[in-house]
Structures are given as structure tokens and as C-alpha cells.
Amino acid sequence: MKQHICTHINGEATEFLCATEDTLLQVLRDNLRLTGTKEGCATGDCGACSVVLDNRLVCSCLVLAVEAQHSRIETVEGLADGDTLHPLQQAFLDHAALQCGICTPGFLVAAKALLDRNPSPSESEVRFWVAGNLCRCTGYDKIVRAILAAADTMRNTNSRTTDAGAQP
Amino acid sequence: MSRTPENWRSVGTRPVRPDGIDKVTGRAVFSADFNLPDALHGAVLRSPFAHARILRLDTSRAMALEGVKAIVTARDLPLIPADQATTDGQPPDFRDMSANILARDKVLYEGHAIAAIAAVDAQTAEHALTLVDVEYEVLPHVIDVQQAMEPDAPVLHDSLVTQGITPAPSHPSNIASRHEQVHGDVERGFAQADIILTEEFTTQPVHQGYIEPHACMARVASDGQTDVWCSSQGQFMVRAYCARLLDMPLSQIRVTPLEIGGGFGGKTTVYLEPLAILLARRSGRPVKMQMSRAEVFRATGPASGSYISMKIGALKDGTLVAAQGILCYQAGAFPGSPVRLGCMTAFAPYDIANVKMIGYDVVVNRPKSAAYRAPGAPMASFAAESLLDMLALRLDMDPIDLRIRNAARPGTRAAYGISFKEIGYLETLQAAKAHPHYSAPLARNQGRGVASGFWFNIGGQSSAALTLNEDGTVMVTTANPDIGGSRASMALMAAEVLEIDVSRVRPEIADTSSIAYSDLTGGSRVTFAVGMAVTQAASELLAKLRERAAMLWDTAVDEVTWRDGCAHACVDGKDVQLSLASLAAQAGKTGGPIAAHVSLNAQGAGPGFGTHICDVEVDPDTGRVTVLRYTAVQDVGKAVHPAYVEGQLQGGAAQGIGWALNEAYLYDDNGVQLNPGFLDYRMPVASDLPMIDTVLVEVPNPRHPFGVRGVGEVPIIPPLGAVANAVSRATNARHADLPMSPPVVLKAIQRAARKRR
Numbered sequence: 001m002k003q004h005i006c007t008h009i010n011g012e013a014t015e016f017l018c019a020t021e022d023t024l025l026q027v028l029r030d031n032l033r034l035t036g037t038k039e040g041c042a043t044g045d046c047g048a049c050s051v052v053l054d055n056r057l058v059c060s061c062l063v064l065a066v067e068a069q070h071s072r073i074e075t076v077e078g079l080a081d082g083d084t085l086h087p088l089q090q091a092f093l094d095h096a097a098l099q100c101g102i103c104t105p106g107f108l109v110a111a112k113a114l115l116d117r118n119p120s121p122s123e124s125e126v127r128f129w130v131a132g133n134l135c136r137c138t139g140y141d142k143i144v145r146a147i148l149a150a151a152d153t154m155r156n157t158n159s160r161t162t163d164a165g166a167q168p
Numbered sequence: 169m170s171r172t173p174e175n176w177r178s179v180g181t182r183p184v185r186p187d188g189i190d191k192v193t194g195r196a197v198f199s200a201d202f203n204l205p206d207a208l209h210g211a212v213l214r215s216p217f218a219h220a221r222i223l224r225l226d227t228s229r230a231m232a233l234e235g236v237k238a239i240v241t242a243r244d245l246p247l248i249p250a251d252q253a254t255t256d257g258q259p260p261d262f263r264d265m266s267a268n269i270l271a272r273d274k275v276l277y278e279g280h281a282i283a284a285i286a287a288v289d290a291q292t293a294e295h296a297l298t299l300v301d302v303e304y305e306v307l308p309h310v311i312d313v314q315q316a317m318e319p320d321a322p323v324l325h326d327s328l329v330t331q332g333i334t335p336a337p338s339h340p341s342n343i344a345s346r347h348e349q350v351h352g353d354v355e356r357g358f359a360q361a362d363i364i365l366t367e368e369f370t371t372q373p374v375h376q377g378y379i380e381p382h383a384c385m386a387r388v389a390s391d392g393q394t395d396v397w398c399s400s401q402g403q404f405m406v407r408a409y410c411a412r413l414l415d416m417p418l419s420q421i422r423v424t425p426l427e428i429g430g431g432f433g434g435k436t437t438v439y440l441e442p443l444a445i446l447l448a449r450r451s452g453r454p455v456k457m458q459m460s461r462a463e464v465f466r467a468t469g470p471a472s473g474s475y476i477s478m479k480i481g482a483l484k485d486g487t488l489v490a491a492q493g494i495l496c497y498q499a500g501a502f503p504g505s506p507v508r509l510g511c512m513t514a515f516a517p518y519d520i521a522n523v524k525m526i527g528y529d530v531v532v533n534r535p536k537s538a539a540y541r542a543p544g545a546p547m548a549s550f551a552a553e554s555l556l557d558m559l560a561l562r563l564d565m566d567p568i569d570l571r572i573r574n575a576a577r578p579g580t581r582a583a584y585g586i587s588f589k590e591i592g593y594l595e596t597l598q599a600a601k602a603h604p605h606y607s608a609p610l611a612r613n614q615g616r617g618v619a620s621g622f623w624f625n626i627g628g629q630s631s632a633a634l635t636l637n638e639d640g641t642v643m644v645t646t647a648n649p650d651i652g653g654s655r656a657s658m659a660l661m662a663a664e665v666l667e668i669d670v671s672r673v674r675p676e677i678a679d680t681s682s683i684a685y686s687d688l689t690g691g692s693r694v695t696f697a698v699g700m701a702v703t704q705a706a707s708e709l710l711a712k713l714r715e716r717a718a719m720l721w722d723t724a725v726d727e728v729t730w731r732d733g734c735a736h737a738c739v740d741g742k743d744v745q746l747s748l749a750s751l752a753a754q755a756g757k758t759g760g761p762i763a764a765h766v767s768l769n770a771q772g773a774g775p776g777f778g779t780h781i782c783d784v785e786v787d788p789d790t791g792r793v794t795v796l797r798y799t800a801v802q803d804v805g806k807a808v809h810p811a812y813v814e815g816q817l818q819g820g821a822a823q824g825i826g827w828a829l830n831e832a833y834l835y836d837d838n839g840v841q842l843n844p845g846f847l848d849y850r851m852p853v854a855s856d857l858p859m860i861d862t863v864l865v866e867v868p869n870p871r872h873p874f875g876v877r878g879v880g881e882v883p884i885i886p887p888l889g890a891v892a893n894a895v896s897r898a899t900n901a902r903h904a905d906l907p908m909s910p911p912v913v914l915k916a917i918q919r920a921a922r923k924r925r
């Protein structure tokens with residue numbers, strides 16, 4: 001029997017029916033057609049399927065869809081604010097941090113989860129945080145640089161807004 | 169083109185790629201992202217045995233399962249007569265390809281496909297697989313290349329008689345062919361040598377490791393018109409191979425390329441597409457097929473593993489006088505390893521008077537090998553560059569100086585037969601030597617390795633269509649999947665010729681019905697060869713624009729010049745100009761839409777050379793190797809979009825580092841793969857690597873309008889040698905077996921220590 005699941009995906013109330021054995025990845029891609037989240041392995045080893053589930057970075061291929069009941073899910077489709085790219089997306093473009101681009105959604109989601117926790121990570125913190133995301137094209141150099149650059153941009157924007165806010 | 173290289177405004181810049189937004193927002197449609205209403209799900213039954221005869225194959229129970237719509241086996245594939253197996257004797261062999269996509273009477277590796285099923289959903293299809301009754305007679309198998317060459321080894325193909333040996337052997341064996349390449353007289357060369365060094369090397373098969381598994385969708389109309397959507401390195405390749413395997417006219421198939429999530433050579437053939445077509449034809453519904461990661465490991469790729477025995481002879485001053493090698497490459501279950509290319513490339517960077525290489529192509533019970541970046545070169549180069557390092561150590565000579573002494577220069581006749589014209593190998597060595605990395609101090613347990621690499625680069629058949637839109641923007645349509653930023657480089661080259669901003673150029677990749685044929689994306693050919701088609705088409709478009717302007721001004725074409733995206737002339741003593749937009753708007757008055765289509769067979773791809781420097785630290789207690797610093801130097805001709813060129817160098821280096829340190833297939837005693845997943849087949853992750861520094865040397869290729877050389881293959885060649893040389897220097901022990909996993913390194917350290925005692 002199918003299960004009825006209520007969630008918020010990228011801020012929008014979303015309901016779906018799924019089988020108990022369906023993974024969140026399958027439901028996102030096949031039922032909801034949110035195909036920005038990719039399947040590279042379905043065993044939790046590549047990070048292409050990364051999403052944020054109730055503020056936790058997870059491999060959606062390792063989460064059962066029924067576990068998402070009443071949860072908030074963020075996927076790559078929710079990163080940009082309308083036509084305005086998230087600083088990470090912009091940095092990936094500016095730094096040529098993608099070649100084929102299949103790993104990119106996973107890296108973006110993972111990197112955002114990092115910067116939400118740690119706004120000024122070191123290079124090695126970035127490297128270890130995204131060690132669960134495989135990229136076979138880039139050798140990671142430009143990806144790591146893009147994440148560090150985005151962190152910079154976000155810190156500067158934040159400090160500007162804080163400064164502005166502090167003015168009488 | 170009126171601009172000179174010094175004032176090119178597009179070529180050599182780093183704009184955001186045209187397909188970038190789609191790829192950072194999740195909008196880009198990769199192969200598994202494509203859906204059609206009413207599509208069935210396909211699944212493949214695969215052999216659990218490494219080598220077995222299929223005694224009985226009964227699909228009736230599976231077919232009876234509710235929701236199963238179609239099943240195909242090898243019986244449904246047309247038989248290809250032996251004399252039609254290839255085109256003019258050139259690979260691929262379509263009989264083998266047919267037997268690889270569905271086994272006929274024998275399975276030749278664990279994972280070999282036996283049947284394909286289409287059902288209403290994935291679960292039903294998977295369930296149906298378990299209902300197929302197969303009776304096997306399990307046969308002895310062989311995994312190792314040297315064992316497969318033994319006279320008493322289990323033979324994979326009863327009809328396989330070694331080619332390239334006279335007289336022809338009387339018995340079948342696993343040695344598909346012998347290849348010999350002779351340059352000068354090695355015997356005489358070694359007789360002159362003051363020093364002779366010999367070593368044996370082994371490398372393991374490695375998977376291309378693209379993150380996107382193979383997937384496709386097929387739909388067949390009742391009149392037989394067939395559509396395929398898939399990601400591959402060439403939509404025309406998919407069309408041609410499917411037509412050949414299924415005996416269909418090309419005009420009946422349209423292949424639409426979807427975004428490709430990595431290929432590296434591994435997507436230059438077909439696995440699922442013909443099965444999906446057959447299932448769609450039989451069921452009357454679209455069929456979607458998608459490999460799991462385990463299937464990717466068990467049934468696609470890899471690059472050949474190898475056993476190599478090599479010898480070099482040199483004078484006391486370091487001059488190489490002779491080189492000799494025996495290369496045995498694993499082809500996998502069917503003949504066709506790139507051993508010939510290994511023979512050709514190993515010593516290509518050097519000017520050596522006497523070289524003899526012998527290659528053996530050997531079949532084993534593993535998946536059929538597929539191309540992987542610079543096919544055949546990395547393992548042969550690993551052997552050659554290791555020997556050079558041993559020579560440098562013996563002579564107490566700087567390893568870059570040793571290479572400079574022997575480097576191929578313009579005019580050098582390479583051992584594989586051609587004379588090099590304009591090449592930049594020496595420049596890469598000089599740049600590497602001058603790089604601060606090369607003189608940085610090293611600490612205890614650290615070592616620095618250097619190695620070089622060569623790749624031919626290729627040209628080939630290519631098509632491009634440029635059309636001027638009504639508003640003056642330009643479409644650049646080509647036929648080659650964008651695997652790492654080629655849309656950007658095509659747009660940049662068109663923009664440069666037309667002298668317009670690249671933002672006004674929109675590149676697109678067409679399906680097989682919308683543009684003329686192009687060879688596939690591979691061999692480092694696209695920026696060079698397709699770029700040539702784009703450049704010529706842009707020049708033709710420009711000539712037409714000048715004609716149209718002349719018509720509007722009622723003046724001679726010769727009076728019209730092109731500058732900054734506008735036609736200029738002096739009419740009645742007045743300077744006049746027409747922008748692209750106004751020429752486009754008035755096209756109706758001057759003869760209709762303005763477009764240019766160029767199809768050509770590009771010649772003159774400039775060879776590529778690279779030199780890499782690698783620093784490692786080896787933990788003497790565990791054998792664990794950490795790459796501390798890495799620099800890749802390469803002659804790229806001209807970097808059209810330097811950021812993506814750097815990316816090619818960095819990505820290739822990372823793959824080569826994985827090949828050198830981690831990656832290997834593990835098999836149990838029954839020939840069953842133990843690590844068909846990313847957890848145990850460990851590719852480098854971000855925390856395994858340092859930043860990868862790049863130096864782009866630009867020695868222009870005179871045969872290309874912008875001086876372009878291919879860049880994609882070279883960077884995977886030097887890392888194997890560079891890492892091995894670094895580890896060998898750090899541990900004072902030669903490492904000749906890849907991968908250099910901790911236990912292997914530890915053993916070599918201990919062996920060397922015992923020898924020294």
C-alpha cells in the first residue's frame with residue numbers, strides 16, 4: 001500500500017504517495033520530477049544525491065521517502081532566489097568549478113550546508129566536508145576555490161548588512 | 169580575421185559558460201533525467217559467472233509475470249556475418265559488440281548481459297529478472313593477463329587465432345594479436361650503451377569513473393522510426409552502432425544527445441541503446457534503461473591492465489641510445505586493447521635512434537576494455553618514465569636535465585614513424601624546471617617525481633552550422649556533446665572571427681537529424697577539429713555579410729571591410745557602417761536568411777606534450793602515500809578558454825593519481841568482482857588531493873586558425889610515472905607495480921631495506 005507523505009520542499013508544501021521501499025531520491029526524481037538531484041551510485045558513496053533534510057545534509061539515496069514525513073527538504077532547485085543565483089552557484093560559474101556538471105548539484109547542496117554552519121572554513125575543512133562528494137572531472141581544485149570564494153562573498157555581504165543595520 | 173593574436177578579444181578569455189546556469193540550478197537534462205509519459209522500465213539480466221556456457225535460457229516464466237511487456241535475448245539480435253563484422257577491417261568489431269551487449273552461447277565475464285526485460289515499473293522488471301531460467305555449464309576462467317597467455321590457460325574464444333604472427337598458430341589462444349614496431353637497430357643500440365636498465369611493471373585495469381551511469385530512452389513508432397535520447401560521447405556514433413547492430417537504415421534512427429555526466433572515453437560505445445530499441449519495438453511503448461553503479465563496474469569500461477617488461481640503454485652523459493619493450497595489455501572479454509598505442513607513445517617524447525616495441529592484445533574474463541583518456545598511453549609511459557628516473561638516479565643527474573638532453577624537438581623523427589613539426593615538449597620541461605615547485609625544499613620521507621607524456625591528438629570529421637538570427641545574434645550549432653566546456657570554446661572562436669561579444673553567440677548541440685555527421689567527442693579533437701569547422705563557418709558567414717552589405721551600399725565587396733562586428737565602407741566619400749543587427753534585419757532584401765554550414769575532415773592536429781611534478785610524503789610505518797604538491801605543465805597550443813583548459817589538466821592529473829595510488833578491481837577465486845561500487849573502488853576525493861597547479865605553455869599549432877592543440881588526453885599520462893618516481897625517491901625503493909596502495913608500498917620499503925642490509 002502506498003504511503004501518504006507531507007513535506008515542505010524548497011519552502012513549498014508538497015505531498016506525495018510512495019511505496020515503503022522507495023528512497024527519497026527516487027521520489028524526488030521520479031515522482032516529483034525534481035531531477036536536479038542526481039543518482040551516481042544509490043549506495044551513499046558519491047554525494048550526487050545530496051539534499052538537506054531538516055537542516056541535516058544527507059544522501060537522499062540512503063533515506064526512505066517515508067522518513068521525510070513532516071520534514072523540510074532543500075534541494076538544488078531551491079538554492080537560487082528567483083533569478084538571483086546563490087553566491088555558491090555564482091562562484092561555481094565564475095571559477096569554472098564544473099566540467100560535465102553531474103556532480104555540481106550535490107557539491108552545491110553540500111557546500112551550502114557547510115557554509116550555513118561554518119561561514120569561514122579553511123581549505124582543509126572544505127576538502128574534508130565535501131570528501132563525500134565525488135567529482136571525476138575537475139580534480140577538485142576549482143571546486144574548493146569556488147567554495148572558499150563564495151564563503152568570502154557571503155561573509156562580506158553579511159558584514160555589510162550587519163554594519164548597515166548597526167547604523168543609527 | 170582582421171585581429172592579430174595580440175588583440176584577440178574572445179579567444180583566451182574566461183567568460184561564464186553558456187550552459188552554466190542550467191548546470192548550477194539543476195535544470196540541465198542528463199541522460200537519466202529524461203522522461204516520457206507511458207515509458208516502461210528496462211532491466212538487464214547479467215551473468216553471475218566469469219566464464220560459462222549457456223545451456224538453456226527460458227524466459228517464459230518471466231514473460232508471464234504481470235506487468236512484463238517485452239523480453240529480448242541474443243536470439244533477437246541479427247546475426248552479423250564474419251565478413252561484415254568491421255568496416256574495412258577497422259575496429260570496432262560489430263560481431264563482438266553484439267555478443268557483448270547480449271551473450272550468445274557463452275558468458276565471458278561476471279556481469280555479461282544475457283537478457284533484457286521491459287516492465288511497467290522498475291520493481292516489476294527487477295522481479296522478472298529473477299524468473300528467467302538459465303542453465304550454465306561453468307568453465308574455468310582467467311583474470312590475470314600473464315596467466316591468460318600461458319599455453320594451458322582456459323581459452324575464451326575457440327576461433328581466436330593470434331594475428332600478426334607468421335606462420336599463423338595452429339591453435340586458438342587468448343592472444344588476439346601481436347604488434348611490432350621497429351625503429352633503427354636496438355641490438356646495435358644496446359651494444360653502444362654504457363648503462364642498461366631493465367624493469368618489469370604491472371598496472372591494474374581502472375574504470376573511467378564517470379559519475380553519471382549509462383542511461384537512455386528509446387521510442388519506436390509503428391512505421392519503425394526510432395528515437396533515442398541518451399548521453400554519449402557522440403550521437404552519430406550511437407546512431408551508427410545501433411543501426412549496424414540492429415540492421416536498420418540510419419535514416420530510421422534519430423539520436424538526441426542529452427547532457428553527459430562524464431565519459432573519459434567510456435561512453436564511446438553502446439551497451440543499453442540497442443536493447444532499449446528492441447524492447448521499445450517489441451512492446452510498442454517507450455523504454456527507459458538505466459544502469460546501477462554496480463552494473464557500470466561489472467559491465468562497462470575499464471581501461472586495460474598491463475604487464476610490461478622494458479629496457480633502456482644510455483651513454484654515460486645520459487644520451488639514450490636504445491629502448492625496448494614488451495607490452496601485454498588486457499583487452500577484457502573481446503580483442504581490442506589499445507596496446508598498439510602504448511607501443512607508439514611510450515618513448516615518443518624522446519629522440520632515440522633505436523627502439524623496438526612488441527605488443528600483445530590479450531583477452532581475459534573481464535568486461536571488454538573501453539577507451540579511457542589517452543587510451544594505452546599511461547601504462548606504457550609509466551614504465552618508460554620510471555626507467556628514465558632510474559637512469560637519472562644512476563647517473564646522479566637532474567631528471568629534467570636528463571629529459572631535456574633527450575627531448576624530441578621540431579624535426580625529430582619519432583620511433584613510431586612520423587617527424588614532429590612544431591612541438592613544445594622542450595618548453596614544458598623548461599617551464600617545469602623554472603617553476604618554484606621544482607626548487608622547493610623537501611623534508612624527511614618526502615620525495616619529488618617528474619614525468620612527461622605524449623599524445624597524438626586527432627582531428628577528424630566535423631560539422632558546424634552558423635546562423636544569423638533576425639536580431640543579429642548568432643547560433644553556433646555543432647554535433648559534439650559538451651563534455652567539459654566545449655560550448656564555451658565554440659562560442660568564443662565564432663565570436664572572435666565575427667568580432668562580436670561572446671554573449672551574442674549561442675552554442676547548441678544538435679541531434680543526428682539536424683546537422684551533418686561529426687565524429688565523436690574524443691581523442692582531444694573537439695576544440696581543434698570542430699573548432700576549425702566553427703571558425704571556417706564563421707569566416708563564410710562573414711564573407712556573406714560583406715556581400716550583403718555591399719549589395720545594400722551598391723558597392724563592390726572588396727570595398728567592404730569587417731571591424732568590431734560591423735561592415736564598414738567608404739561610400740561617396742563618406743564612412744558608412746552596418747551592424748550585424750541591421751544586416752540581419754535587412755536580410756530579406758538581400759537574398760534571404762544568412763547562414764553558413766561547414767563540414768570538413770580536419771587534419772593537422774598538433775601533438776601534445778606535458779610534464780608533471782609531484783611531491784609525496786610516505787609514512788614509513790604504514791606505507792600510506794600523501795600527495796603534498798602537484799604541478800602540471802602542458803603545451804596547449806592556444807588556450808581558448810584557459811579556465812577549462814586548466815580544468816582538463818587538473819582533472820586528468822587527479823585521475824592519474826587515483827590510477828597510481830588507489831584504484832583497482834578486486835576479484836574472488838571465481839572471477840566475481842568484489843568491489844563494484846565507489847566505496848571499495850576508491851577514486852580520489854577532495855581530502856586526498858592538494859591544489860593542482862597548472863602552467864599552460866602555448867606553442868601555437870600552425871595548422872589551426874587560433875593555434876589550438878587538443879588538451880584532454882595528455883594530462884592523464886604523466887601522473888603514473890610522476891607519482892611512482894616521487895614515491896620511489898621518498899622511500900629509496902623502486903615501485904613498479906600499481907596501484908601503490910599502503911601494503912604494496914610498505915612491502916617495497918621493507919624489501920629495499922633488507923637488500924641494503
Ligand code: FES
Nearest residue numbers: 042044046047061
Ligand atoms: S547517489 Fe546517493 S550517494 Fe551516490
Ligand code: FES
Nearest residue numbers: 099100135136137
Ligand atoms: S564536473 Fe564532472 S563529475 Fe564533477
